[in-house]
Amino acid sequence: MMRKVLMEAMMLSAPLLVAACLVSLVVSLLQTLTSVQEQTLTIVPRLVVVFVVTMATLPWMVHRLVSFTVRMFTDFHRYLG
Template identity: 55%
Template sequence: MTTDLVVNILRHMLEQAMLISAPVLIAAALISFLLSLAQTLTSLQEQTFTTVPRLLLVGTLILIGLPWFARRMVEYTVHMFTDLHRYLG
């Protein structure tokens, strides 16, 4: 296995990790921004005001996106196993 092949495998793995995690991370960042803005405008400094909606949103997005996340991971795993002969020999 050459270093170019290892770098290529790691690059594909990181791309998949970013694609899978991006929707949840972007949504969490946006909801955090909006809740922080609402806290600033209302001068409400309650921690549960930001924590509970963020947890609900992230949990809901993970449950809704779970089939897509699983399909992406399975496709990547199948691709890795079908190209196994290239990596070993």
């Protein structure tokens, strides 16, 4: 049961983590090329992209989480014994 929960958590967080990593990579590359080392340049774009990706994938996340919860409650008798 814990393996299923952890897999579901990874699947739900993957789009956000991938987006944040890609934005961080691009911003770091731009900072290196332009020699601008401003700390807010790394945080603000990442927050904006994570927010946009969250809003874009929120219906998919809610649907997946609800179906996972229903599956866990309907198969809960398997985990009691």
